Amino acid sequence: DAMVIQNPRYQVTQFGKPVTLSCSQTLNHNVMYWYQQKSSQAPKLLFHYYDKDFNNEADTPDNFQSRRPNTSFCFLDIRSPGLGDAAMYLCATSRRDGAYEQYFGPGTRLTVT
């Protein structure tokens, strides 16, 4: 089945230790998104790509970076995780930039110790 896959589902990292979260899709969608979601809060958009065109939200901290080496894969790098970065990280895709619904992966739950 076509889908959005995120690995790992659960990630534990130490304060300040870099971590990379990965996302892949078999939907062949042009657009990929990275969201951060904390408990009982709205998803917060960190980045999105329209094909290889990278878009950084104005309030995304410099500590977060992203890479999209090809259509299928996208990575979220957290250079120096702080305790406040503990959250669910959601990857999503869509066929055009917001014109259609977004399809979400299962998320990666990040814990920072």
Next chain:
Amino acid sequence: GQNIDQPTEMTATEGAIVQINCTYQTSGFNGLFWYQQHAGEAPTFLSYNVLDGLEEKGRFSSFLSRSKGYSYLLLKELQMKDSASYLCAERDSNYQLIWGAGTKLIIKP
């Protein structure tokens, strides 16, 4: 910036009907989405409205009034599995989604 307002929590009885309201700022409006999110899981798409009126999809319906900046999600014949958070999201003129914090729906037997 844009604000999405929806109730934090609602409780309803199995088999009943519940309406979850959402208000948004009308400037730059370009569509309204509803998503369902079970605890610890990713959001899944429920409905999309861009024109005024009611869109029905099985037990779920969504309504939009663009002039009032108002939408609701109507859930009929509630089942225990409908216990989840329901997120309202407005698409803006830049085709980005502005998300509400979600309404946690608790279904009681």
